[in-house]
Amino acid sequence: MIAKMKSCALNGFEAIVVDVEVDITLGLPVFNMVGLAETAVRESRDRVRSALQNAGYTFPMDRVVVNLAPADFKKEGTGLDLPVALGILCARGLFQASEAASWLFAGELSLDGYLRPVKAALPFALAARDNGFKGIILPKENGAQAALVKDIEVLAPDHLTQVVNFLAGKAGLAPLEPDLSMLLETDGTDRENDFSHVRGQTHVKRAMEVAAAGHHHILFNGPAGSGKSLMAKCLPGIMPEPSFEEAMEIARVYSVAGVAREPGQPLGARPFRSPHHSISDAGLVGGGTVPKPGEITLSHNGVLFLDELPEFRRSVLEVLRQPIEEGVITLARANAKATFPCRFMLVGAMNPCPCGNLTNPDRECTCTPAKIEQYKNKISGPLMDRMDILVEVPRLSFQEMTADGHRESSKSIRKRVEKAREIQTLRFKKAETTCFANADMGPKLLQQFCPLDAQSSRVVEQAMKQFNLSGRAYASILKLARTIADLAGAHDIHKPHVLEAVQYKRLDQARDDFG
The missing domain is CATH 1.10.8 (Helicase, Ruva Protein; domain 3)
Incomplete structure (x- = not known):
């Protein structure tokens, strides 16, 4: 008997619907899986066998063949455990295939039958909606994230038996209600990194306000200890509140990458990524045998901060040139091709010279002119040309660092930025263009x-x-x-x-x- 379940697998940034076909026939006991399954998927044979037995079901002592279609892309991850197990039980007659036809299934099975969370729950839920399914059934831990997708039902049991009983009509499962508070920020200001904590540097704050208002790339140049990193961390706090669509894009990126947000940070909050200068090309733009998103994609709709910019390998920096212009990155490999979004605001910081004291009035620079020139030449002209704003960040005197007085908060600056963005949105809407900010x-x-x-x-x-x-x-x-x-x-x-x-x-x- 053949049973068919519907599931999903990631193909780059997209979730592709996968037909999980299970055929049980008389013959020597064997469990074969075909359809370009990678190691973690093939290992599901042992997880499914133990999960079924420990959940009280009988594993067939016959020839079991599982086909994952379409077979023209490699299936990764452990989310196919649940549909494989359900396919076996359906083929043995525990429930009717028609009861499962309108649902998409994803989930990893533990050996005792409990469901473990999988990555890419949000893209899976989007695929369920876009392909006309009634809803998606996935582990409890993934439920809240999947429920953010409108127009589908999301069921999130925590054990295999709950899914089987639901499909057999023996018990019900209540659809989850969306909790938008986990997606959108309630207060856009990051209290720890707020411009009210930054003393002086009025002209730098102004430059950052302009950068945030038009989504312009910005480069800080100044001696060590002048506050470049501190001000860069304040930038997300003055950027406009992300729209629902932008927040969903951000949440989808992190769901695909399987990367968790910081504790207490909403899924759709504008990201701030600051990779170390030892990062590789693939770590920055993405890559691998099966393409995975890199830091520029994890910075989508947010900020990519490259501190000590000249210390990055030149080859790493040069791969940024096209993504900065395009807002997307396409990674082509021998067996796979994937396109990831990467519309980010690039913020760079550098010292004026290797020792960092060239523009410091209180300390003498020990670098030779040749070393200074060599240091600056680590950043190519074409990349420097793509930095819209170049701003000098001087080191503050003791009096400036200890001076009292009113310092404008990020919340106050953000209001002006949002007003400027509203003007741009209206302008581009009238022009019927997809451009979203002046920099584009x-x-x-x-x-x-x-x-x-x-x-x-x-x-x-x-x-x-x-x-x-x-x-x-x-x-x-x-x-x-x-x-x-x-x-x-x-x-x-x-x-x-x-x-x-x-x-x-x-x-x-x-x-x-x-x-």
Whole structure:
């Protein structure tokens, strides 16, 4: 007899519906599994056998063949344990196959029949909805996450017998209600990393406000101990509250990767990732025989902070160039191809020289000019060109560090940022474009939304000639000026907006030449 159950397996970032076909025929006792099953899936034979026996069911002493279709991609993980076990029980007549036809099943079995959680519960639930299933049945620990998906029922038992009794009509299972508090933030301000704790650095805070308002990449340059890392950690607190769609994208990324959020942090909170400079190419952008998401994908809709930027291997930094532009990364391997989202805000931090004291007024730099030049050249020109904002972060004096006075909170800055984003959202909606922030504008939108008057045009022309800026830098100045105008509530771009934008491209020289 043949029984069919429906399950899911990950293929890159997508969950693919898998037909679990179980055939039990007379013959020597054997359990074969076909359909490109990787090691963890093949090992389910022993888990399923023990789970069925310890749950009070009889394992067939016949020839059992399990086929996982389609067979053109490798199935990974342990989520196929439950549908395999149910297929065997269905083939033996414990319940009708029609009762299981409208449900998707996923779950790992322990040897005593209890269900263990699996990764990618959220993509599995989305696949159930998108493929017209009534709902999904998966372990109790995965239930709350899967219940975030609308328009399907989510059942989350904790033992195999509960699933069998439900399908046999002997007992019921109550669908879970969604708990949106586990997805969205109730208070966007991170109290531990708040701008009210940052003393001085007014111009740096302003640059970060502009970066958050337009989703611009930013690079901090300053001596050790000037507060670069502290301010970078404050950035998510001034970014706009993620929409439901953005929060679901973030939660889906972490579900696919099987990475837990920090304790108490909602699933859809904007991520802040800060990998060590020893990270590999695959660790940063993703990779492996079967492609897995890297740090840039885990930073999707959030912040990727690269501290001590010149210490990263140049080959690692160079792989960032295309993802920064595209917002997605496609990883192609011999047996698999996967596309992952990676729309992140890149924040870099570096010292002015190897010893870190070149711009420190209180300590003498011990580096030779050749060493300083070699240090700066670790970051390629094309990558530097993609940094919209370059800002100097000076070390504070004792008086500045100990001075009392009002310091604006992240919550207050965030209100201005959200207002600027609302202006952009409305603008792009009228233009019927998928662009979501000023930093994403292409040539057509730049021409439409960033016209310059005569005075502003002369400022940009002078900056282009004097600083030998590229075409990408020119576009970056226009995008920055548009964001600065949005923060000011101005409909058109004017000279002050352009002057500030030019300063962010070459801060050290622009202050002297255009201030």
